[in-house]
Amino acid sequence: MSSEDDLKKTQIVEARARNISHNVRCTECGSQSIEESQADVAILLRKLIRDEIRAGKTDKEIYENLQDKFGETVLYAPKFDVQTAALWLSPFLVAGAAAGVWAYQRHKRRTNVHIMALDLVRGVPLTKLEKKTMLDILTPPPPQRKLWWWS
Numbered sequence: 001m002s003s004e005d006d007l008k009k010t011q012i013v014e015a016r017a018r019n020i021s022h023n024v025r026c027t028e029c030g031s032q033s034i035e036e037s038q039a040d041v042a043i044l045l046r047k048l049i050r051d052e053i054r055a056g057k058t059d060k061e062i063y064e065n066l067q068d069k070f071g072e073t074v075l076y077a078p079k080f081d082v083q084t085a086a087l088w089l090s091p092f093l094v095a096g097a098a099a100g101v102w103a104y105q106r107h108k109r110r111t112n113v114h115i116m117a118l119d120l121v122r123g124v125p126l127t128k129l130e131k132k133t134m135l136d137i138l139t140p141p142p143p144q145r146k147l148w149w150w151s
Contacts, residue, residue: 017050020062023076024049033076 021035026042034042045066052062066074126134 013050013053016053016059017046020049020053020059021046023063024066025074025076027070027074 018035022033024034024045026032026034026037026039027045028039028041029037032042034045049062052065057065063075
C-alpha cells in the first residue's frame with residue numbers, strides 16, 4: 001500500500017505542477033509557458049514549483065512567490081487591480097466604442113438631409129405629419145436580399 005500511496009502523491013504533485021507551469025510565462029522566451037519551454041530558466045522554475053508543492057505550499061502561495069520574484073508579467077492571468085484594470089476592461093471598452101459608432105451611423109442614416117434643408121428654408125420646423133410624409137417620399141426602400149439557397 002505504501003508504494004501505491006507514494007505513486008498517488010507523485011501523480012498529484014505532477015498534476016498540480018503542470019497546471020501551475022501552464023499559467024507561468026517563461027522569463028527567457030516570453031511567448032511560451034514554462035511547461036512548454038526548454039530554456040534553462042523554465043527547467044529551474046518547474047523544479048522550484050515541484051519542490052514548493054512537496055513542501056506543502058498552496059497554488060496561491062506558489063503564484064505569489066513567483067510574482068514577488070519575477071514581477072506580475074510572469075503570470076499569464078494578472079490579478080485585477082488599478083494597474084491592470086485597462087487590460088481587463090479593454091474588451092468591454094472596444095465593444096462599447098463599436099456600439100457607439102454603430103448607433104451614430106444608424107442615427108446619421110435616419111436623419112434626412114432634405115428635411116433639415118426644408119426646416120432651414122422655411123424657417124419653421126416641419127410638423128410630425130409633414131416630416132413623416134417627407135420621409136416616406138424621400139427614403140428609398142431597403143434593398144431586397146436574395147438568399148442564395150432560396151432562389
